[in-house]
Amino acid sequence: MHLLNLGILAHVDAGKTSLTERLLHSAGVIDTVGSVDAGSTRTDTLALERQRGITIKAAVVSFPVGEITVNLIDTPGHPDFIAEVERVLGVLDGAVLVVSAVEGVQAQTRVLMRTLRRLGIPTLIFVNKIDRRGARYDDVVRAVAERLTASVVPMGTTTGLGTPDASFSPGLRPAALDVLTRYDDDLLAAYVDGEVHPARLRKALIDRTRQGSVHPVYAGSAVTGAGVDALVRGIEELLPAADGDPTGPVSGTVFKVERGPAGEKVAYARFFSGTLRTRDRIPFGTTGQHGKVTAISVFDGGTDTRRDEVEAGRIALLRGLPDIRVGDSIGTPRTTRGHQFAPPTLETVVVPGRDTDRRHLHQALTQLAEQDPLIGLRHDETRRETSVSLYGEVQKEVLQATLAAEYGLDVTFRGTTPLCIERPSGSGAAFELIDKDPNPFLATVGLRVDPAPVGSGVAFRLEVELGSMPYAFFRAVEDTVRESLGQGLCGWAVTDLTVTMTHSGYYPRQSHAHQGFDKSMSSTGYDFRGLTPLVLADALRRAGTQVHEPMHRFHLEVPADTLGALLPALTAQRAVPESTDTRGPLAHVEGVVPAARVHALEQQLPGLTRGEAEWESAFDHYAAVLHGTVPRRPRTDHNPLNRKEYLLSVMRRVGG
Structure with missing residues (x-):
């Protein structure tokens, strides 16, 4: 049986976790489809995820599709957890990018698609929520072609949009030939000669999708199940199976670490080569450490199952490696596909509550940092303070709730400050x-x-x-x-x-x-x-040294008639618009803004743009602080x- 390690990605609230539930139900892994609103989904296992209705940590679950076993990885959608998503991308064979038929292409959707294309990960696009009022399909496909990738191949047509009876009928549309001939000279020659048979067109679609050149677009509803069967067939037919030589040297990558019931470390690892067995002693990390694997579990039939070994292509849970960290190589280091983690650009001081034990707080924060190496801790023994680096304000709220729910620790935070260099x-x-x-x-x-x-x-x-x-x-x-x-x-x-x-x-x-x-x-x-x-x-x-502050590059789409009020507000937050382009009723503004001002700007935008602003920003570079007071940081x-x-x-x- 072939293996496929599949990622489900989306902007928050596009229906990514709901689609995961529907796929598991279609495969017979679960009897009823869980609800994000009710907190009954299979992959959102953290109490905080169920409470807030968002995915915070990547989760793995498996299901069969024909002759393929799919290891499905549900990833966070909120941009504050982009590091969690990027770690997962390095272990995927293919991906499904979920786009809402109502909201269309959103800011995080564009960030994700750019990363998927840069890494060359074969990707299908699923336009979800076609049963919701205001749903669109053709308009969303056009927006995908304009803002995500021009190489889109619509895989069918929709009827009953915006109603509970909305459906998706699979079938290649004429536009598929135009897209595929851009990448296949033989297909173009056959078209000129009038000899393009459906089987030849299908083969070209399979080949180019597996190469990451084109992106088939499906539509449906995770809630009603419409279009999901067509998507499942696309996953089985169009995405490449995991490869790797099980007889070669052991080589794997750790993409997630969590703590088991007894507090032991459990590492999630994807194996690209070789076969690892229980009680094998293996090297890991970058400092030549070795450890003995005491237990192995692989994903099968919707759950993780104990096995004596794990072979190339699979994802496994490993126990017995107390010093393992996220990002570590196992066995022979593998050349990565060049994914880059943007550094956290913000920092805040954790303030323990009146009855909070500082030693326990230190231990809890250290454990949480083990699970996410991009979230750094900084201890100041003189002031008895601990600072934590972050990506955004939502992450700070989640950290506070996690410390309360999982460790019983009451904390607050000081104001967020930029993390300079x-x-x-x-x-x-x-x-x-x-x-x-x-x-x-x-x-x-x-x-x-x-x-x-x-x-x-x-x-x-x-x-x-x-x-x-x-x-x-x-x-x-x-x-x-x-x-x-x-x-x-x-x-x-x-x-x-x-x-x-x-x-x-x-x-x-x-x-x-x-x-x-x-x-x-x-x-x-x-x-x-x-x-x-x-x-x-x-x-x-x-x-001599020069302090540099982190800068985000932003893209802002707003109603054109709101530019007059918007531009002074951008200037007040030290944002520098580098280009402004008006296209009909919409204006597009691109530029840079200090990371420290992003949150305040995001809070102002709805009032300045009648709630119609579409904002996207991500770390871009560090810029020298040339004016005002140079920020300083207390030494530890x-x-x-x-x-x-x-x-x-x-x-x-x-x-x-």
């Missing part, structure tokens, strides 16, 4: 020599900081001979450099730079006659870890920018 303004160098004042450490360290291209991150280089001292000391310097760059001159992470080690020196292991090792006369890793932050801080001072380390304070803290810590 620092980049070096120029080059700077510093060094301190062993046994020379004011250096109290038995180490010589010299470092030079140079700017690097935007997006290059942090690179560490050597201008000294690798054999000039033990490798462990070089490693201590590099690790400390990378850690120390988490807080620059203004407290933000420093990136896009090259740090070069220019000086090195140490005292070799020494001992008195007939006695053991004399630490006071010999260099240790502690000396290099202690001195490096001071030298790096001096080099950064000489180089021993502050090497203040030498006296730093040395007092470090020496006290080791009893010096």
Whole structure:
């Protein structure tokens, strides 16, 4: 039996989870179709998902379609959880993108389709809710062609739109030939010769859909079941089955981590090659860790079932790997399809309630961060504060509710602030020599900081001979450099730079006659870890740094007659419109806006546009803060920018 790992994606409220329920019912996995409103759906298992009626975490369930076993992954639709969606995309063989027949193409729909096309994931489009008042089909297909992809192939016609009796009749429409001949010269030649047979046209459709070149469009209703059978046939016929050699080296990717009933980690992994068996010891992650798999479950018949092994193509639940993290490779690392995670651009301080235990709160936040590595935690021991990075305000509300429902912890949050970065303004160098004042450490360290291209991150280089001292000391310097760059001159992470080690020196292991090792006369890793932050801080001072704030690129569609009131409001929120295009009654505005102003702007738009604004925004780049007060972030380390304070803290810590 073939396997297909299928993602269901959509803008929030387009009916994605309802369609999942209908597919499971059609396959006989469930007896009755669950309701999002009633909180009875199969894939929204979190209490918070049922309460709010939205999908927060990706969920996996399987069902048979003819000779294919489909592992269906229901993904979040709200843009605040786009990281959860992007992780799933890397393990898919195909996708169904759900579009509402009433609301049409929405902001998140466009974000998702762009990502699906960039990754080359074969995708079917399902126009849902044709039974709802105001439903459209041909208009929505045109909008899909204009705003998502021009390569759409309508797969049938609708009748009774906007009524409970709405239906979808499958059948290729004449427009299919025009689209397919753009990608198939042989088909074009056959058309010119008047020899295009239905079977030839169908084969071209299958080939081009599996290549991700064209996108068949179906229609129906997840509530009534109209059109779902046609969609199921399309899934079976048009999307490619999972491939992979079960006899090859084990290679998989973890796309989700959760906690089991006993608090143990459970990893969701897609396998692309090989066969993994229970009690196998395997490498995972990027640091050469190994672990023994104690239990394996695969998805079959609508649920997960214990098995002794999992082979290429399947998705499995793995237990026994306590240090596993989302994004880790299992076995042989696989070359990804180039998906990119936009970084979280906002930050907020978690404020515990009066009766909330801070230690328990720290443990709970750490567990939640394990499930989403793009949501970072920052602990300030001096102020006894924890900050969490976020994508948006809804995510903050969900985090608050999750801590209350799953951990019994009452928290609030301070105001959301932008998560900035620092980049070096120029080059700077510093060094301190062993046994020379004011250096109290038995180490010589010299470092030079140079700017690097935007997006290059942090690179560490050597201008000294690798054999000039033990490798462990070089490693201590590099690790400390990378850690120390988490807080620059203004407290933000420093990136896009090259740090070069220019000086090195140490005292070799020494001992008195007939006695053991004399630490006071010999260099240790502690000396290099202690001195490096001071030298790096001096080099950064000489180089200087520039704070950059996160910027979102936005696309706004509004009634043209509201532009007069809208443009001043955009300016007031520091948004910069880069283009304005009026097409009939609608105006399209594109530009950039600081991430910190997005939420306030979203709240203003309905009042400025009679509730007709369509807003789309996503992180685009970091821009230098050139005007106003430069944002600063309190430090959480021993502050090497203040030498006296730093040395007092470090020496006290080791009893010096």
